[in-house]
Amino acid sequence: MTSNAQDDPRQNRNLPNYPFDELISSGRLLYYPCSGKDTRFPLERFAESIDSFWFVDLRYEKDLRRPISEFDVPCHSGYEVEARTKMKVYPEIRDPFVALRCQLKHSQSGRRLEVLYLSTDAVGVFQCLEKFQKRISVFCHRRDGISEGGSNLWWLHPDPAPEGAPAFLERVLAQVEDRGTIVSDGSNALPEFGTSQNNGPTNFSGPKEIVFNRFRLRSEGPFDQQCTRTIGWVVASIAETKNRS
Numbered sequence: 001m002t003s004n005a006q007d008d009p010r011q012n013r014n015l016p017n018y019p020f021d022e023l024i025s026s027g028r029l030l031y032y033p034c035s036g037k038d039t040r041f042p043l044e045r046f047a048e049s050i051d052s053f054w055f056v057d058l059r060y061e062k063d064l065r066r067p068i069s070e071f072d073v074p075c076h077s078g079y080e081v082e083a084r085t086k087m088k089v090y091p092e093i094r095d096p097f098v099a100l101r102c103q104l105k106h107s108q109s110g111r112r113l114e115v116l117y118l119s120t121d122a123v124g125v126f127q128c129l130e131k132f133q134k135r136i137s138v139f140c141h142r143r144d145g146i147s148e149g150g151s152n153l154w155w156l157h158p159d160p161a162p163e164g165a166p167a168f169l170e171r172v173l174a175q176v177e178d179r180g181t182i183v184s185d186g187s188n189a190l191p192e193f194g195t196s197q198n199n200g201p202t203n204f205s206g207p208k209e210i211v212f213n214r215f216r217l218r219s220e221g222p223f224d225q226q227c228t229r230t231i232g233w234v235v236a237s238i239a240e241t242k243n244r245s
């Protein structure tokens with residue numbers, strides 16, 4: 001994290017007292033802030049490489065028609081829900097925190113993974129990942145915006161943030177593991193990440209590489225056949241890249 005971002009109150013919340021000892025597991029983590037209903041694609045794309053999926057949205061408990069405890073986990077081929085646990089509500093926190101943890105098992109291989117739906121502020125959860133030094137293997141964010149309904153959180157834009165909104169790119173890059181992946185359609189991001197700010201052609205024609213501070217991101221091209229603006233970027237620190245070549 002840059003010292004500017006650390007000191008800037010816009011870039012931080014009061015660190016919530018989440019029950020992280022109950023939530024963090026040792027496996028590979030996918031973090032998707034402001035995920036809304038967009039949970040099927042990450043599960044299908046990363047079920048074989050991710051152990052713990054964290055979907056975070058302020059409105060999971062209130063607005064998705066059904067209480068969070070009744071959410072359907074999109075069924076990925078071969079996986080079945082083994083257990084569902086609704087975690088505690090922590091009313092002392094400004095933004096109530098509700099979590100649903102679903103454990104899935106592959107019927108043939110026996111592989112297990114978990115899916116967490118966290119109904120709370122995604123910035124606070126991200127700060128907890130930083131505090132507990134939990135690296136992110138896949139950071140996923142797309143189809144967001146700054147108009148009504150959008151989060152106005154610039155997850156993939158550097159400081160200083162446009163129009164004073166919080167921006168997190170440097171912190172996200174620092175939290176993603178070496179050779180980890182950022183999935184983006186360019187929303188609330190540096191323009192280089194994609195083309196989603198307009199609703200034009202979906203063919204990716206942007207750069208194949210982004211260099212930002214000490215990080216080099218290489219494009220893996222369209223990730224989601226249903227939404228070809230969604231691009232995967234493999235993150236490496238420039239020092240690492242030099243050591244490997």
Ligand SMILES: C[S@@+](CC[C@H](N)C(=O)[O-])C[C@H]1O[C@@H](n2cnc3c(N)ncnc32)[C@H](O)[C@@H]1O
Nearest residue numbers: 034035036038057058059121122143144149151
């Ligand atoms: C434009 S929607 C995008 C949803 C999703 N990414 C998709 O592809 O459908 C933005 C979402 O961000 C959520 N949101 C806004 N501010 C948030 C915050 N501080 N923490 C968590 N979620 C937030 C809203 O509830 C909303 O569901």
